[in-house]
Amino acid sequence: MHFSIASLLANFSNDKLVATKALEKKLNCTSDAQLQDLSIAIDALERIGVLEKDRGKYRRTYEEDVIEGKLRCSSKGFCFAIQDEEEADDIYVREAHLNHAWNGDRVLVKVTKEGNRRRSPEGEVQLILERANSSVLARIKESEGDKSLQAVPLDDRLLFQLELKNQDSDDLNQADLQAAIDYLVHVEILRYPIGQHLPQGKVAQILGSDAEAAADIDIVYCKHDLPRAFPEEVMMAAKALPNRVRKADIKKRIDLRDQLTVSIDADAAQVIDDALSLEQLDDGNWLLGIHVADVSYYVPHNSPIDQEAYRRGTSIYLADSPVPLLPPPLSTSLCALLADKERLTISVMTILSPEGDVLAYEVQPSVICNDCQINYHQAQAILARDDTDALEELSFEEHDLTEFEDCFELIDQLFEVSELLQQQRNQRGSFDLNLPDHVFPEEAGEELFQYLSSKFQHDDEGGLG
Structure with a gap:
């Protein structure tokens, strides 16, 4: 089945009746085989008493002695069903009562023997909700x-x-x-x-x-069961996507292509998905734009790309072997805010006072053109461009920055606003801990140190940095 029993049961809540047609839509069952799988699953759940039929629709039923948990097994064959609630008892399950459930599976367990101070309650797996191992x-x-x-x-x-x-x-x-x-x-x-x-x-x-x-x-x-390639249907859906922003895509979006925009990322960043703009208004306030690639425009809900992204959860970077969340061209060009390329974005437009207070903000679909794509070292060099010694320490020369001249003033202004926001953090009680730069052993190699941060920040609103 392309869905789990857990995802099926997640559509039942508050004793509400749910029609089969609604389940077909929610679980994206479109083919005859998928519809048959859903019908078989619903019939089986009704037979074992997990679902109840009423006027052609279904509702979830609950029993006091049936709990949901995640199996944790030992090599000796005994397992415990761990409930989500921290104070709830773990249910002991003998190997003979696993009913083909494996370590890590999410299960429904029927309690067969109550526990006491010396022993955990015992139970038997009634239903496997979701498999942990594919x-x-x-x-x-x-x-x-x-x-x-x-x-x-x-x-x-x-x-x-x-x-x-x-x-x-x-x-x-x-x-x-x-x-x-x-x-x-x-x-x-x-x-x-x-x-x-x-x-x-x-x-x-x-x-x-x-x-x-x-x-x-x-x-x-x-x-860790990481996928090495995208399924064929996902690649077919990706190939059908446009390779550029079209006129029809821009409709009902605010046009920010004429606004100077910059992206600042790590040297080895493999995805450029956010950018910044900044403008000082006539009244002295700042208009800060935070622009994030609008992936959702190209990925409809429950489409093959959306389902695959849901399964992957996030992009994973293994040295030089990334496991991307999205297939090309989404991850490599269409949703990458590359220099001098028009891209669809979601923009948070924020008005800040000269002191750095947030006065107003709005979130809008937009279209931008990233003018400068720079890394952190280049940004630091731009800020220190008038200091020859600082440039030398950063291993830069003045001519290295010539291509970014149009963005010098923008970088200076962004730095000024960042200082204002840091002052706001300090006033809220923010503090920095200067931790050691390197926590890897020397034999790990200098290349690993770029992934570490030497500061831990916290403020009284719970923000971590």
Whole structure:
């Protein structure tokens, strides 16, 4: 199924009746197979008493002795269902009562024995709401009987083995697996256990004979189930996107293309998704514009790109191997605020007093053109451009900054306003802790230090920086 039972049940609240058509829309079930999966899931939930049918619609039912929790298992086979409420009891679940649930799964557990001061309450898994593992890091083993190949997870809290079902048409066939017995592999789960049948999986990648032989980056990808590519339907949807801002896209947006705009990011920033503008008004107040790439304009709710982004949650950066939240061209150009490129944005336009107080603000869809794309070091050099010694210390010469001359005044003004805002923070009780610059051991290498901040900031409104 392309949805979990947890996401299905999340649509039921406050004892309200929900129609099947509404569930189809919320879960984006469009194909015949998806509609059939939804129908089967609803019927099963009704049979076990989780849903109740009333006048052709459904409502969620609750029992006092059924709790929801996340399984935490040990290598010895016993597990606990951890409830979300901190003070709630953990429910002990014996291996025989897991009913094919695995470590990390979200489950409904029926309490079968009340607890006391010395023992936790006991229970049995009634329903698996959401699976935690769609793939596993495992080692290939050959069964002694029929010589079939199985995958044994390296995580000893995963109390199962998988039958390997690689076909000749797959990138890795049975002959490849025979040559990789006892090797570390990344296994994609094709089918979870049913009755007495073992779960089935397919080897997606052979990593090496042991952990030392396998590439660290590959192990990280496999252990945390990170996607290496976007599904075909997502790439097809991305290819259908425009490669530039069109006239029709600008309608009903405030046009800020004539306003001088700058983006300031880290040297190695892989995504430029925000920019700043600043203008001093006739009354002495400041008009500060904070512009963020308007991704939502290109990604409709529940579209294939939206669903994939929901599954990924965030972009992940593994050295030189980023795992982007969005496919190209969204992540690389269309929603990247590159220099001299028109881009659609959401702008927060804020009026600040000469003292830095917020007087008014509004949020508007907009279109901008980023005039200057600079990094932190370049910004610092621009601020110190009249100080030869400071420029030398920053390893800059005056001619290095020539291309940014149009933005000199804007950078100066942004720095002035930032000082005003810092004063506001100080008046609220903000404080700085000067922490050591480097917390990595010396052998980690200087390149890691760029990811650290030497200051911790806090103010009495709970803001951290």
